[in-house]
Amino acid sequence: MIEKVIKALKNSGYRITPIRRALFEILITSKKPISVDGLIRSLAKKGMKPNKTTIYRELASLKTGGFIKEVQFKSDCRMYEITSLGHHHHLVCTKCNTIEDVRMENDMKQYEKKIYKKMAFKIFEHSLEFFGLCRKCQ
Amino acid sequence: MIEKVIKALKNSGYRITPIRRALFEILITSKKPISVDGLIRSLAKKGMKPNKTTIYRELASLKTGGFIKEVQFKSDCRMYEITSLGHHHHLVCTKCNTIEDVRMENDMKQYEKKIYKKMAFKIFEHSLEFFGLCRKCQ
DNA sequence: TGACAAACGCAACTCTGTTGCGTTAAGGTG
């Protein structure tokens, strides 16, 4: 998995630096959106203390490259996740803050068609987040 | 419309100050989410130059009172809209930045039931935004 | 192994939003 991504990065002209590799390891094993703060702390656990500027620039670069995706939840916290996980939606537990993924694309396509017919609005992308209580917190 | 809201505010113990009244006039006539910056500029057009602290506190207070709702789109910009418009979703044009509303609650209820059955996640709230091109920008 | 540009670190900065505190004024009471 990681080697596949590394290869894709190389093909896109990215250099494989220790930080970049570690960053992808974290994003891949995390499997759910992670904040800049979370990334920096995960990197610290690997013994790396990169400057925050580096992280921000890295995320911006990888985002324009299409390798990662920015997700916005309530309040502040911008979060990032790997795009290779495919498009999906999030279940955010308002109690323990864990995030689960859900997939239900076919249904959403229906919506988008309906909206285009009704309002002539051409949709390219959407973001859908659910807030509630996870199994454990109910 | 505005008088109805004013009455509801009074009933909830809010005082009716010039700024607060103007704020609701703006939110009502806007009919779509508006940013803090947008609010301050709209107030300026009415000849009011309130301190930004006032606006932030006002929005926080009205939010906990349930009179307004915070909406998060891509990137930064927190936006606010009146709750009396009812729950709905947004069509954000990525070219001209205009925002339209869509309503399709029944369908979403179906989703939430499906998710509960499948994943035992109890949903209380969701946010759904579509990004694309509006009729004019296509 | 040397050259070049991408990647990096550092410091200073910008922008959004917050906090503390003293002042003003909305609205209820006599």
Added chain:
DNA sequence: CACCTTAACGCAACAGAGTTGCGTTTGTCA
């Protein structure tokens, strides 16, 4: 209508996320 209480307000200082400029380091390719 005058008075009183406290919500609402303004100001200044602050906090945190993210950005910019610039000089240095390092990955990669010839």
